[in-house]
Every structure is written in structure tokens, then in C-alpha cells.
Amino acid sequence: MDGLVAVGAPDELEFAAKAGRQISVLVHMPVPETSGPEALQKEARALRAAAGVICTSSSAAGILKARGLPNARVALPGADPAPPATGSRPPHLLAVAALLPNKDQRLTVAGLAGIKDLEWTASLVGSEQVDPAYARQVEEAIARSGLAGRVQLRGELTGDALEAEWNRADLSLLVSREEAFGMVVTESLARGVPVVVRLGTGAVEALDLASLKDADGGMRLPGAALTLPRGGEADAAVLGRTLRQWLENHAVQRDWRSRALEARGLLPDWEKTAGNVVRALTGAG
Known part of the structure; x- marks a missing residue:
């Protein structure tokens, strides 16, 4: 049951x-x-x-x-096997989750608002019908932040439409406040797309499944697990700094991508x- x-x-x-x-x-x-x-x-x-x-x-x-x-x-x-994502130029960020307060898309938007000076696009893919009031808040946050032309609300997608979004992704985000596991993490890694998650949630376990060991025995995640203590602007700043580092530092981009591609063969x-x-x-x- x-x-x-x-x-x-x-x-x-x-x-x-x-x-x-x-x-x-x-x-x-x-x-x-x-x-x-x-x-x-x-x-x-x-x-x-x-x-x-x-x-x-x-x-x-x-x-x-x-x-x-x-x-x-x-x-x-x-995790179902999938072909590696092609990615996009400029880089495309993807968050796949129903628009709900727990999934914290407003934090995602706030983090993106801090990197408006850089080139990127983003999609929020997930149902807007589960909590219409929160979905409106997310839409309003996008408009207030001046991101209407760069962040798309794509609604709930399946089949070829969802696969097309995954294929154009370079990085995926799952910053849920609570998450038992986060299958979207392994779905992302199955396509060689690195992931940013919130530390202290089950999404870290999903990211850890495909972690790789350094020569000194340390663990190398195919992405990042961020300390986000639900502190509003402070959390947005942490997320924004991480995204800025990833966008500006091509070595970090290559490293995360390489780890994510290696991770594809480690998923159960x-x-x-x-x-x-x-x-x-x-x-x-």
C-alpha cells in the first residue's frame, strides 16, 4: 500500500x-x-x-x-537510461518540479535575479495547478525581477516535450525545503546534467549515489549541495553566488559536466x- x-x-x-x-x-x-x-x-x-x-x-x-x-x-x-543532453548556448538552467512552496521556486527566481548581468536562460517545468496561488507568486516574482524574457514557466510536460527540455539543459536545480530523495536528481544525472540541491534534504542522497572519489579519497559530487537555512535573501545570495561561479568559471562547468557524465554509469x-x-x-x- x-x-x-x-x-x-x-x-x-x-x-x-x-x-x-x-x-x-x-x-x-x-x-x-x-x-x-x-x-x-x-x-x-x-x-x-x-x-x-x-x-x-x-x-x-x-x-x-x-x-x-x-x-x-x-x-x-x-533511473532510466537516457542519452547525454546536448546543452545550450547561452547555458540553460532547468528546474523540474510542481510549483509548490516546498519546492521553493521563488528562491530559484531570487537566485537568478542576482545574476542578470550574465548570459543564461532558464525554464521552470512543473504543474501550476496544484497550488495556483503559489504559482501566481512565482510568476509575479519573475516579473518583478525583470526576468520575464529569460525565465519561462513551461507548465507540466511529458514525453517529447519534457525530453526536449532535458536535452537543452546544462544545469538543473532542486532546492526543495524537504525532499525524501528527489528522483529528478537521478533523471538529470542520467543525461549527464549536473545538479544543485539543498543540503540537509534527501536530494543529497540522490546526488551522492553517483559521487566519485578523488585521488585523496575525497568525494566529488556531480554538482553542489548548498547550505540554505531558509533565510530569505541570504539563501538567494548563496544560490546566486554558486550559479555565478558556475557560469563564469568554465573550468567548474567542465568539471561538473565531466562528473555528471561519469555518474551516468553509476546509477542503479x-x-x-x-x-x-x-x-x-x-x-x-
Whole structure:
């Protein structure tokens, strides 16, 4: 059972457990602390009644463990193979996520506003219908920043239209405030496109999957994980400085691109994910 359904149905899971039914729950994202004690209590009841819990990231499993819930097994998402992105001139930046406060597209826009003197273009790809009020805020922020001609709101894309956006990308951004894993990170790396994420979220785990070791044993990320403590202008300045360094320093561009291209061969595939799920369901391994 999907976790989004399970946490809303603790009575049903407890009834099923008493009836001897073996129901496992797949948790993509634990209930946020901000949801309040009632929602957290429902999550606890549902997951304790489950025969097993599978999380799609180590960070999600760690959150549940900290809440005193059953130890969860982890099955990281796989990545579909994709051809390397061609990129663009001037460089094109891409943020793929529904327009939601948690995804923090307003921070992305604020960071881009600080580098208006450089040449680049950007696209925000994601549904504007989930939270129309926030989508309007993002659109207004683009207009206020004088970026209307450079930052496009592309809406939700699929198929060839989405692939075309990936193909023209040189860098992708996922600065979500909370993220259990961030499949868009591995989707980006599968195309050799480096990624900038927020430190302290599960997106770092996705970026770490394809990290490479230096000669001295240090880790080299195919992109960057930024400390963004939700400090408004301070966060925008950090993001802006990182983007400026990447745009102005061609050695950094080449290095990140090289790491991302190497990362393509290190990503787990969906067969491995399926195997981990099967082992979790059967208690093997």
C-alpha cells in the first residue's frame, strides 16, 4: 500500500493486521512535522500495524526511526537510461518540479535575479495547478525581477516535450525545503546534467549515489549541495553566488559536466530497485 493512502487509513490497517493480512507500506515521504500531532499519530498507528515498511530513501527511513517507528527497509529508486543532453548556448538552467512552496521556486527566481548581468536562460517545468496561488507568486516574482524574457514557466510536460527540455539543459536545480530523495536528481544525472540541491534534504542522497572519489579519497559530487537555512535573501545570495561561479568559471562547468557524465554509469537501474523491494517483502537478504 502506498504510504500516502496508508497514513490516512490506520483503522483499516489495524483491522487487516488482526485479520492476519500481510500488508506492507511503501513510504515515499514521511508525514511532515508541520502536519500536527494528529497526522503524526495516524502515521504511527498505520506503520506499526503494517507487516513491513519500505522507504524510497535512507533519509525517510531515518526520520521514521527517529520517531520510534519500525525499522524500515530501503529500496532506492532506479533511473532510466537516457542519452547525454546536448546543452545550450547561452547555458540553460532547468528546474523540474510542481510549483509548490516546498519546492521553493521563488528562491530559484531570487537566485537568478542576482545574476542578470550574465548570459543564461532558464525554464521552470512543473504543474501550476496544484497550488495556483503559489504559482501566481512565482510568476509575479519573475516579473518583478525583470526576468520575464529569460525565465519561462513551461507548465507540466511529458514525453517529447519534457525530453526536449532535458536535452537543452546544462544545469538543473532542486532546492526543495524537504525532499525524501528527489528522483529528478537521478533523471538529470542520467543525461549527464549536473545538479544543485539543498543540503540537509534527501536530494543529497540522490546526488551522492553517483559521487566519485578523488585521488585523496575525497568525494566529488556531480554538482553542489548548498547550505540554505531558509533565510530569505541570504539563501538567494548563496544560490546566486554558486550559479555565478558556475557560469563564469568554465573550468567548474567542465568539471561538473565531466562528473555528471561519469555518474551516468553509476546509477542503479529499476531491476535493482525491484530486487530490493522483493527482498524486503519476502524478508530475504
